[in-house]
Amino acid sequence: MEYIGEHLWxxxxxxxxxxxxxAFALLASISYFFASKDNDETPAWKxxxxxxxxxxxxxxxxxxxxLFIMLYNHYFEFEYVWHHSNKEMPLRYILSCFWEGQxxxxxxxxxxxxxxxxxxQQTSRTFEAPVMATISLVQVFLASMLSGVFIxxxxxxxxxxxxxxxxxxxxxxxxxxxxxNYLEKLDGRGLNPLLQNYWMTIHPPVLFLGFALTVIPFAxxxxxxxxKQYTEWIKPALPWAFFGVMIxxxxxxxxxxxxxxxLSFGGFWAWxxxxxxxxxxxxxxxxxxxxMLINRNSNQSLFITFFLTIITFILILYSTxxxxxxxxxxxxVHAFTDLGMSGQLLIYLLFFLLLGIILLIIxxxxxxxxxxxxxxxxxxxxxxxxVVLLISxxxxxxxxxxxVWNKLFHLNKAPAKDVVNFYNSxxxxxxxxxxxxxxxxxxxxxxxxxxxxxxxxIAASFxxxxxxxxxxxxxxxxxxxxxxLLLFSAVFAVTANADYTIRVxxxxxxxxxxxxxxxxxxxxxxxxxxSTSKKDVISQNTSGKSIESLGGQMSNNDNILLTQGxxxxxxxxxxxxxxxxxxxxxxxxxxxxxxxxxxxTFKKEFSLAPLVQTNPRxxxxxxPDTRHFLTFDVYTHVTYADLESLKEKANETTDEYAxxxxxxxxxxxxxxxxxxxxxxxxxxxAIDKEKYAIGKEDIAAIANFSVLDITKKYQxxxxxxxxxNRIQPIASKIDELGLQFLFWKINPAxxxxxxxxxxxxxxxxxxxxxxxxxxxxxxxxxxGCIVMIIGTMLAIWERIKRSKRxxxx
Amino acid sequence: xxxxHIIGIIIIAVAIGAILTTLxxxxxxxxxxxxxxxxGSEYHVVGKYNKDKESIYDPQVNANLFTFYMIDNQGTEKxxxxxxxxxxxxERSEQIVLIGKMQGEEFIASDILMKCPSKYNDGKPQExxxxx
Numbered sequence: 001m002e003y004i005g006e007h008l009w010x011x012x013x014x015x016x017x018x019x020x021x022x023a024f025a026l027l028a029s030i031s032y033f034f035a036s037k038d039n040d041e042t043p044a045w046k047x048x049x050x051x052x053x054x055x056x057x058x059x060x061x062x063x064x065x066x067l068f069i070m071l072y073n074h075y076f077e078f079e080y081v082w083h084h085s086n087k088e089m090p091l092r093y094i095l096s097c098f099w100e101g102q103x104x105x106x107x108x109x110x111x112x113x114x115x116x117x118x119x120x121q122q123t124s125r126t127f128e129a130p131v132m133a134t135i136s137l138v139q140v141f142l143a144s145m146l147s148g149v150f151i152x153x154x155x156x157x158x159x160x161x162x163x164x165x166x167x168x169x170x171x172x173x174x175x176x177x178x179x180x181n182y183l184e185k186l187d188g189r190g191l192n193p194l195l196q197n198y199w200m201t202i203h204p205p206v207l208f209l210g211f212a213l214t215v216i217p218f219a220x221x222x223x224x225x226x227x228k229q230y231t232e233w234i235k236p237a238l239p240w241a242f243f244g245v246m247i248x249x250x251x252x253x254x255x256x257x258x259x260x261x262x263l264s265f266g267g268f269w270a271w272x273x274x275x276x277x278x279x280x281x282x283x284x285x286x287x288x289x290x291x292m293l294i295n296r297n298s299n300q301s302l303f304i305t306f307f308l309t310i311i312t313f314i315l316i317l318y319s320t321x322x323x324x325x326x327x328x329x330x331x332x333v334h335a336f337t338d339l340g341m342s343g344q345l346l347i348y349l350l351f352f353l354l355l356g357i358i359l360l361i362i363x364x365x366x367x368x369x370x371x372x373x374x375x376x377x378x379x380x381x382x383x384x385x386x387v388v389l390l391i392s393x394x395x396x397x398x399x400x401x402x403x404v405w406n407k408l409f410h411l412n413k414a415p416a417k418d419v420v421n422f423y424n425s426x427x428x429x430x431x432x433x434x435x436x437x438x439x440x441x442x443x444x445x446x447x448x449x450x451x452x453x454x455x456x457x458i459a460a461s462f463x464x465x466x467x468x469x470x471x472x473x474x475x476x477x478x479x480x481x482x483x484x485l486l487l488f489s490a491v492f493a494v495t496a497n498a499d500y501t502i503r504v505x506x507x508x509x510x511x512x513x514x515x516x517x518x519x520x521x522x523x524x525x526x527x528x529x530x531s532t533s534k535k536d537v538i539s540q541n542t543s544g545k546s547i548e549s550l551g552g553q554m555s556n557n558d559n560i561l562l563t564q565g566x567x568x569x570x571x572x573x574x575x576x577x578x579x580x581x582x583x584x585x586x587x588x589x590x591x592x593x594x595x596x597x598x599x600x601t602f603k604k605e606f607s608l609a610p611l612v613q614t615n616p617r618x619x620x621x622x623x624p625d626t627r628h629f630l631t632f633d634v635y636t637h638v639t640y641a642d643l644e645s646l647k648e649k650a651n652e653t654t655d656e657y658a659x660x661x662x663x664x665x666x667x668x669x670x671x672x673x674x675x676x677x678x679x680x681x682x683x684x685x686a687i688d689k690e691k692y693a694i695g696k697e698d699i700a701a702i703a704n705f706s707v708l709d710i711t712k713k714y715q716x717x718x719x720x721x722x723x724x725n726r727i728q729p730i731a732s733k734i735d736e737l738g739l740q741f742l743f744w745k746i747n748p749a750x751x752x753x754x755x756x757x758x759x760x761x762x763x764x765x766x767x768x769x770x771x772x773x774x775x776x777x778x779x780x781x782x783x784g785c786i787v788m789i790i791g792t793m794l795a796i797w798e799r800i801k802r803s804k805r806x807x808x809x
Numbered sequence: 810x811x812x813x814h815i816i817g818i819i820i821i822a823v824a825i826g827a828i829l830t831t832l833x834x835x836x837x838x839x840x841x842x843x844x845x846x847x848x849g850s851e852y853h854v855v856g857k858y859n860k861d862k863e864s865i866y867d868p869q870v871n872a873n874l875f876t877f878y879m880i881d882n883q884g885t886e887k888x889x890x891x892x893x894x895x896x897x898x899x900e901r902s903e904q905i906v907l908i909g910k911m912q913g914e915e916f917i918a919s920d921i922l923m924k925c926p927s928k929y930n931d932g933k934p935q936e937x938x939x940x941x
Contacts, residue, residue: 372811380812387816395827402835413835414853417908417919422834426827559894561872612897620897639894640868769872769894 004181006077006163007070014066014161021059021110022143028052029136035129036227046129050121053136056143057114063146064111067104067160071097076186079167080104080160086190096200097191099208102324102341103146103160108204110142112212120216127236130223131216138215141348145341158341193585193613193621199258203251207278210248211316214281216240217288218313218356221306225359230302230367234295237309239799241289246792248282253524253785262623264637266773267532268781271423273328276400277319283393284312287386294379297446301383302367303360308386310356315397317349327403376451378444385437392430396423428486431525435489438518439465439496442504461499465492476534476776483533490529493522513795520788527781531633538571539772559639564766567594567602573634574602577768580641586611589638589768593627608636610770614643633775640769657740660756667751673759676709676737678716683753687719692730698723703743703753707734718743718755836908841885844911854907854916856881858899866895879905879916887911891918898923 031049035042067080071094076082084104085097099105117135124131148159165171176182191200217237224233255275260268269275291305322328325342373380399422402413416422443449443457469488478484497515505511539560562568562577569575574594581588588609594602608625624637663671665680672678681704687694694700698721705716718741719730732741738760745754839852856879858864864877875895880886889907896902902923909918 372813375812384816387820391820391823391827394824395831398827399831399834402831412838413832414838414908416834416836417851422830426830559872561868622897640866640872640897643897767868769868 002180003077003165003183005183007073007075008077008163010066010070010075011078011161011163014063014070015159017059017062017066018143018146018148018159018161021056021063022140022147024052024056024059025136025139025143028056029133029140032129032133032136036133036223042129049129049132049136053117053121053132056136056139057118060107060110060114060143063160064107067107068094068098070161074188076188077164077183078160079162079164082164082186082188084188084191086188089191092198092201093191093196096195099204100191100195100200101160103158105204105208106142106145107160108208109211110139110146112209113139113142113215116212116216124236127220127223127233130227131219134219134222135215138219138352141351145344154343156344194263196613197258197262199254199262203254203258206247206254207251210244210251210278210282211320213240213244213247214285214313214316217244217285217292217309218352221309222356222359225306225363228363228366230363231295231299234292234305235803238289238292238296239796239803241285241292241309242792242796242799244285245282245289246789246796248278248285249792250785250789252278252282257782261626264622264624264639266624266635266637266771267535267775268778269528271396271420273400274323276396277322280393280397280400281312281315281319283389283396284308284315287389288312290382291386294382298373298377298379299368300370300373300379301386302370303364304383304386306360308390310353310360314349314353314356315393317345317352318397321345321349322400322404327407374448376444376449376454378441378446378449381437381441381444385434385441388430388433388437392427392434395426395430399423428482432482432486432489435486435493435522435525438522439489439493442497442500442515442518457503458496461492461496465495468495476530478533480533483529486525486529490522490526494519494526497522510794510798513791513793513798515791517788517791517795520784520786520791523784523787524781525784527778527784531775531778531781534776536571536774536776537771538573538774539770540570558771559769560771561767561769562591570772571774573605575772577766577770578607580766581609586613587641587643589641589770591625591636591768591770593634606634608634610636610638612638612641612643628779630779631777633778635771635773635775637771638768639771642767657758657760660742660758662754662756664747664752664754666753671757673737673739673757674765675759676707676714676739678739678757679706679708680704680753681706692719692721694719694721694730695723701743701746703741703755705732705741707737707739709737712736716741720744720746720753840881840883841887841911841916842883844916848911848913851908851910854879854881854909856905856907858902858905859886860900864895864899868894879907887916888914889916889918891921893918893920896921896923 028049031045031052035045035049070078070081071085072091074081074085074087080101080103084100085094089097097104099108113135117132117139120131120135121128145157146159147157148162149156165177171177176185179185217240220233220237220240224230252275255278256268259265259270259272259275265272288305288308291301291308294300295302295305321342325345327342373383399415402415405411406413439461440454440458443454465488468491469484472478472491473484473487478487497518501507501509501512501515505515509516537558539558560568560570562575564577564579567574567576572595574596576592576594578590578592581590588611590607590609592607593605595605597603606627608627610625611623613621613623620643622638624635626636627634665671667680667682670677670679683701683703685701687700687702689696689698689700692700700722701720702717703720705718707714707716714734714737716732716734716739718732720743721728721730727744729742729744733739740758742756742758743753744756747753836851836853839854840856841854844850844852844854859878859880862878864875866875872894873892875891875893877889877891877899878886879889891907891909904923906922907916907918908920908922909916911917
């Protein structure tokens with residue numbers, strides 16, 4: 001069939017770029033390889049390599065621009081566009097659509113590699129050829145991930161320019177596609193509502209830049225081994241390693257902030273496999289950057305420097321494999337589904353792992369001989385710190401990889417129930433050691449330190465920290481010894497580094513990058529410790545019915561029911577659910593927080609509007625709302641709302657009544673509806689039969705009800721009629737209250753009557769089930785993030801300035 | 810002995826410790842009959858929710874109690890008591906994973922994970938009402 005209006009030409013242009021990017025990456029890596037040899041042909045190879053890499057870069061940018069144009073113009077004939085966007089999408093989400101899918105995120109990663117490669121072409125001087133050879137080779141693999149060509153029946157990569165109907169031939173059975181002009185009626189699937197927020201716009205570019213930055217130390221390390229320049233590579237790679245620490249760290253922390261703000265984890269870190277997968281390479285990268293420092297100053301720890309550098313890049317590839325192979329399946333909330341690329345990713349990973357490890361083993365015996373570090377030297381304790389980081393990473397990645405071990409060894413292991421606790425029990429001691437090292441390391445000198453001077457210098461910080469810790473532990477009621485130890489080490493790290501900045505560096509902020517970054521890191525852990533261990537779930541079940549009575553010690557009473565209009569005490573607040581608002585596909589639940597004044601009156605402190613997004617195609621997604629104060633946050637999350645009745649209310653004014661309730665009453669009795677008090681005043685047979693159009697022979701009685709709501713009194717007069725031996729009651733309605741009365745039986749024996757009362761469905765009061773938590777002092781954590789980033793930036797700046805000075809001397 | 814060797818030994822010891830505790834600190838995927846054989850130990854059970862039988866969630870009484878029936882992958886059906894709120898998209902789930910233990914004829918679950926077909930997998934193209 002000939003389809004009308006398809007823009008197939010743009011896909012062809014995109015594919016030309018895909019092929020060009022692959023071919024020229026290959027050419028660049030080959031020619032850079034030959035350019036690394038030292039002979040007559042070297043300059044010619046180098047010229048060719050540079051041009052090839054530039055054409056490769058232009059092609060990658062070409063792919064990016066083409067895909068963006070397709071998304072921007074809603075060309076739904078393409079699978080990727082149809083899959084990830086739709087017509088309603090505002091412009092700011094087009095970028096999010098771009099990297100929502102695997103192809104787009106690979107493209108983002110490739111784009112950063114290209115950008116960094118172009119910078120390295122200008123700055124890496126003698127290392128250009130061997131470093132760029134590795135980077136180009138990485139690009140060959142990445143470009144193949146976008147090719148989507150079939151080789152021997154296997155599809156290589158996944159192409160973002162696939163046409164929808166060619167990718168899914170089965171769709172041609174759908175009636176829509178029998179219309180040659182189907183495009184006029186086709187809309188895309190849209191972006192997952194979970195991802196429709198600004199985090200999705202800023203988080204992936206930062207994280208992928210962090211990923212991309214690990215390739216630079218890796219490429220330098222490979223170049224160092226290959227060219228037998230075992231120590232020379234470290235100097236140019238060092239600022240890049242710290243830049244990577246900064247960007248990847250920002251990316252990881254942004255992920256945590258996103259989870260805290262918009263996801264329902266109930267915290268900023270849940271040890272989710274996807275979070276772990278990017279935390280682990282950050283930890284090893286921190287190790288890399290620090291052992292590189294040792295090497296710059298004392299030529300120690302060469303082996304571990306190479307090892308950590310190689311392993312960091314491999315861990316980035318491994319984390320890509322974990323999140324994209326679908327292997328995490330049920331164990332993670334945000335893994336990609338498998339696109340059949342896991343095999344390729346594994347080949348890619350094993351190739352670079354073997355390349356690195358084999359080169360390292362071959363070259364090991366040629367490493368320059370080193371003297372053993374002295375115990376009282378800075379390099380020794382930095383080395384110990386790097387080792388602790390390595391073990392800590394190992395523990396995290398080993399546990400996270402459980403699904404991989406299951407596949408490999410045909411095991412049947414599932415993660416434990418309390419994953420968070422398990423990780424914490426391992427990682428808290430590691431954090432304790434790291435923080436102690438952060439506190440003391442700067443007071444050691446390289447090579448050898450006089451221990452007495454060291455004790456003298458550190459003593460002040462130590463005792464101040466001890467006093468501060470006792471004060472904080474007492475004020476916040478810390479009971480667990482491990483938490484108190486960690487608290488001490490964090491406080492010690494902050495004071496010792498502050499002391500170092502003031503007394504040793506004489507307050508020169510420019511030189512204090514490292515100390516400032518360490519203070520930031522200690523603040524992050526301090527904030528995490530306090531806000532997590534002192535987290536207060538204020539929405540405990542107060543309904544009286546205990547879950548323990550139902551058996552099982554697994555009580556989980558973090559949820560509480562709030563009926564519209566009711567007020568429940570939660571912590572120091574009184575909380576009311578005041579109703580819901582509809583905004584597009586979002587349902588906002590307004591929850592008001594009051595505090596009680598001394599005179600017993602209530603004052604509204606603030607309102608929160610946690611929401612549930614009802615997307616007909618993707619299901620319902622809940623999003624919490626948090627009120628931030630200087631010293632604490634109040635987090636509120638709707639865990640359940642009756643969305644079925646919500647749908648009915650969405651089309652409003654359904655005149656439907658809920659099922660009737662029957663009552664037996666006698667004169668003077670009172671019953672309650674959800675919105676009023678109802679009293680049976682009197683019964684009478686004196687009745688204006690004409691008014692009710694009742695036959696003269698019929699028997700009739702009226703029940704007179706007084707119906708009182710808060711403001712007004714109403715009357716209801718249902719009539720009981722027997723017409724030709726059949727009961728034909730006449731209902732009485734009070735429209736203002738949505739009530740309907742039916743009087744259908746008289747029991748003369750005990751002078752009671754039977755009535756049924758129906759309420760309009762909208763009368764039935766709405767409710768939500770929610771969680772509320774208080775996170776104390778979480779702002780320490782966020783301040784720590786910013787301080788750490790600024791400190792790292794200062795340190796990089798100093799180092800670049802210094803190496804420029806050295807160059808011109 | 811060099812310091813590097815001492816550190817090496819410590820690394821190996823801690824790494825072995827990490828591996829062993831990890832292996833001990835796991836639950837096992839199982840079906841209902843396996844879980845019933847050792848009541849009291851924790852399992853992950855995968856299955857489908859039985860749409861034909863009654864599932865009860867009455868938050869007015871207890872917001873942290875949800876009962877329903879699940880059929881595991883072997884076809885065994887058990888009543889499930891979940892000590893949590895009813896998950897928002899429960900009816901849509903195509904597969905569920907329960908974490909908990911058997912107690913008599915009932916499975917007491919402390920947590921639930923769901924796979925909803927619509928969220929991450931492909932939907933089919935749909936016609937839009939407006940033809941812009």
